[in-house]
Amino acid sequence: MEPVAALKLIALSLERAAAPTQKVRAFRRAAAVLAELPAGELATRLARGTLEELPGIGASTARAITQAAAGAEPDYLTDLLAAQPPELEDESPLRKALRGDCHTHSTWSDGGSPIREMAEAAIDLGHSWMAVTDHSPRLRIANGLSAERLERQLAEVAELNDELAPFRVLTGIEVDILLDGALDQSAELLARLDVVVASVHSKLAMPAAEMTERLLTAVANPHVDVLGHCTGRLVGAKERPESRFDSHAVFSACAEHGVAVEINSRPERLDPPRRLLAQARDLGCEFAIDSDAHAPGQLHWLPHGCARARECGIGPDRVVNTLDADAFLARSRQRGA
Structure with missing residues (x-):
């Protein structure tokens, strides 16, 4: 799963669940930050473990990015989809x-x-x-x-x-x-x-x-x-x-x-x-x-x-x-x- 798409889907799922605005914004902001990275920088930061040095990237968003970049559905998204009414x-x-x-x-x-x-x-x-x-x-x-x-x-x-x-x-x-x-x-x-x-x-x-x-x-x-x-x-x-x-x-x-x-x-x-x-x-x-x-x-x-x-x-x-x-x-x- 492409990391930016994964972050946006998490934000969308949070909105569907009427989650607090600040939580939604955290994932949308992280998606925007990732989208602006120069080619190759995401891979470099993943290898060095420096994702959280980027503004707007915290522990939860970094974990979701890492899992998506590895080709997996982020745990955060899996849990949201399972709880979908x-x-x-x-x-x-x-x-x-x-x-x-x-x-x-x-x-x-x-x-x-x-x-x-x-x-x-x-x-x-x-x-x-x-x-x-x-x-x-x-x-x-x-x-x-x-x-x-x-x-x-x-x-x-x-x-x-x-x-x-x-x-x-x-x-x-x-x-x-x-x-x-x-x-x-x-x-x-x-x-x-x-x-x-x-x-x-x-x-x-x-x-x-x-x-x-x-x-x-x-x-x-x-x-x-x-x-x-x-x-x-x-x-x-x-x-x-x-x-x-x-x-x-x-x-x-x-x-x-x-x-x-x-x-x-x-x-x-x-x-x-x-x-x-x-x-x-x-x-x-x-x-x-x-x-x-x-x-x-x-x-x-x-x-x-x-x-x-x-x-x-x-x-x-x-x-x-x-x-x-x-x-x-x-x-x-x-x-x-």
């Missing part, structure tokens, strides 16, 4: 039908990897497109993009699409829904984007009537394509209760305006809960099964969302990211007209 190996028709992902993040905001690395991981999954939806300006804790920075990101995406074709990186944003339901970016910029995921990140415990009006205003905005993690809940160790709102009214508005309800696949979100997912299904909503990935390995979390969709009787015909890029964009243009 079986549900992530999803061969269901719904998972196979997914062509893209409407909700991903990069180092432009609070993601851990550049857009290119995210796109390359999506290609490895067999996808034909991916929307990069970094945060909007007011979410400062997540390094949200100002209008100027978003403009620069659009230029980067255009260059990547020339290089990665036929794969497509769709331009996008996860735009904050402000307290009055307005969106945290200019209408002119939102109109230029391929995918707008609108989400609430603040005042999640506001009164139900106010939250309902907030969501209804956002859903009625012609630039919105997807309503992101609608209840804002967290499950597991960092539990957070659901926001309260009139779900019948909000999902009816989503169906009326053609806004897809996101089925968020992050293990700590799994949002919306099943009862609301079933209600949205019955009200005629379409859905986007999204990873909300902040790292390449997290793109592999889509099976969590697929499982919830299957449990609620939602088939591929109701999921917008089963469309290819051209059909998806045509749908967005039609509903925004």
Whole structure:
């Protein structure tokens, strides 16, 4: 096994397992250091036992490099793969039908990897497109993009699409829904984007009537394509209760305006809960099964969302990211007209 590839696969597997960011970065940093070595230096350092003298190479990464260079699968990787949750190996028709992902993040905001690395991981999954939806300006804790920075990101995406074709990186944003339901970016910029995921990140415990009006205003905005993690809940160790709102009214508005309800696949979100997912299904909503990935390995979390969709009787015909890029964009243009 080639050492750089082994380190990257370890990092990817750690991301799939939701490992701490610093641990993932250690292996990605080591891979980057190795990739920059002059020809022959790795072999020399292996022979002399001086790998750990390189910046960014510690005991764990050095052991993995040494084992990979000897043609073996590193023990670290073997253990990670053995502990991989079986549900992530999803061969269901719904998972196979997914062509893209409407909700991903990069180092432009609070993601851990550049857009290119995210796109390359999506290609490895067999996808034909991916929307990069970094945060909007007011979410400062997540390094949200100002209008100027978003403009620069659009230029980067255009260059990547020339290089990665036929794969497509769709331009996008996860735009904050402000307290009055307005969106945290200019209408002119939102109109230029391929995918707008609108989400609430603040005042999640506001009164139900106010939250309902907030969501209804956002859903009625012609630039919105997807309503992101609608209840804002967290499950597991960092539990957070659901926001309260009139779900019948909000999902009816989503169906009326053609806004897809996101089925968020992050293990700590799994949002919306099943009862609301079933209600949205019955009200005629379409859905986007999204990873909300902040790292390449997290793109592999889509099976969590697929499982919830299957449990609620939602088939591929109701999921917008089963469309290819051209059909998806045509749908967005039609509903925004």
